[in-house]
Amino acid sequence: MKIIGGNSGTREHVADAYSDFYTNALIVTAKGLELELPRVLTTYMIINFSRNRFEGHIPNIIGDLVGLRTLNLFHNGLEGIIPASLQHLSVLESMDLSSNKMGGEIP
Template structure:
C-alpha cells in the first residue's frame, strides 16, 4: 500500500489512524502543512520502506520507536520544527544528514551538535503535546480518505 499526498492542501495533525495501516510501504506527506508531532504509533508500520514528512510544521522529538522499523530504507524529515536527540541504532545511523536538515533543534549522531549524554542515549525533553481540539471536519476528511485503504 502506498500513500502519496504530497503538495496537497490538507492541514492539521497527522491522524492517529495512520498507525493502523500495517500494510503501508510508502508514505509521502511532504509539503503539506501538517502540524503536531510524529506519532509513536508509526512503529506499528512494520513494512514501511519510505517515509517523507518533509517541509511541514511538525514539532517535537523523533520517536525512539521508529528505530524498530526494520524495513525503513528512506526517511525525509527535513524542514520541520523537530527537536531533541536523533534516535540512534539500526538504520537511523545510516540516514543522510539532508534527511534531517532544516530542524535547528535536532542534535546527535551525524549532526554537528552532540546529544551530550554520557551513555549516548537521548536526553529527556518534554514533547510537544497535540492540541486536544482537532476540528471534526478535518478528522472526518481523513477518516473518509483512509477508509478507501
C-alpha cells in the same frame, strides 16, 4: 498531526478479513484533503506526506508500520522530538524530516 483548514471526508475499512494487518485509527491530510482512516494498514511501504501543513508531533504509532520502507514528512510544521518508536521500522530505507522543527536523535 493536524492540519489547519481543508475539506473533510472519511474513508472506511473495506474488509475485516485483513484485521491482523491493521492498527489504530489515524487522521491524515493528503495535499489539502483531510481524511480520517479508521484503520491503518501496518504493511504500508511508502508514506509521503511532504509539503502539507501538518503541525504538532509525529505520533508514536508510526513505529507500528512494520513494512514501511520510505517516510517523507519534509516541509511541514512538525515539531518536538523524533519518536523513539521509529526504531521499530527495521526495513526503513529512507526518511526525510527536513524543513520541520524536529529535535533529538534519530533512533
